[in-house]
Amino acid sequence: MATENDKVNTGALGTILLVGLFATLSIALAVTALVRHSVQGTVDERQTLAQQPYRDLRHQQTEKISANPTWTDKGKGLVAIPIERAKLKVLTELRRDPSTATPPAPASAAPAPAPAGSDGAPAAPLGQTEPAAAPGGTVAAVKPNAPATPAPKPTDG
Numbered sequence: 001m002a003t004e005n006d007k008v009n010t011g012a013l014g015t016i017l018l019v020g021l022f023a024t025l026s027i028a029l030a031v032t033a034l035v036r037h038s039v040q041g042t043v044d045e046r047q048t049l050a051q052q053p054y055r056d057l058r059h060q061q062t063e064k065i066s067a068n069p070t071w072t073d074k075g076k077g078l079v080a081i082p083i084e085r086a087k088l089k090v091l092t093e094l095r096r097d098p099s100t101a102t103p104p105a106p107a108s109a110a111p112a113p114a115p116a117g118s119d120g121a122p123a124a125p126l127g128q129t130e131p132a133a134a135p136g137g138t139v140a141a142v143k144p145n146a147p148a149t150p151a152p153k154p155t156d157g
Contacts, residue, residue: 065083066082066083066084067080067082069081069085
């Protein structure tokens with residue numbers, strides 16, 4: 001028996017291989033594009049929903065600061081005005097009298113009386129502390145500007 005040489009049509013085989021590769025690549029790219037489109041739509045929707053409370057709050061605040069003047073407390077004479085009008089009013093007053101930007105100097109008041117101690121006795125004069133018990137049962141008064149002297153040590157005996 002004689003064997004015959006197989007004649008493979010390499011042109012047809014190459015064409016089938018290229019068409020199959022092109023089809024596989026096209027399908028993979030189409031599926032990837034569809035998935036990305038779907039995911040991007042979901043992400044956009046979630047971001048929109050997440051930003052909605054922020055947008056609502058921003059809108060409410062913008063409405064509030066740009067609203068028409070209204071009475072806040074008519075009895076006290078308090079009025080809520082738009083922020084731009086308030087800025088203009090403050091700047092106009094500052095141009096007219098710049099010293100209004102500086103708070104008034106505190107009035108020099110007499111020193112307040114020292115509070116009474118816990119036992120009802122008057123507290124120590126200003127600049128001195130209450131007498132403190134030193135070791136050995138002696139009492140020592142301390143002045144903040146005076147050098148501290150050590151209390152005598154008790155002797156055993």
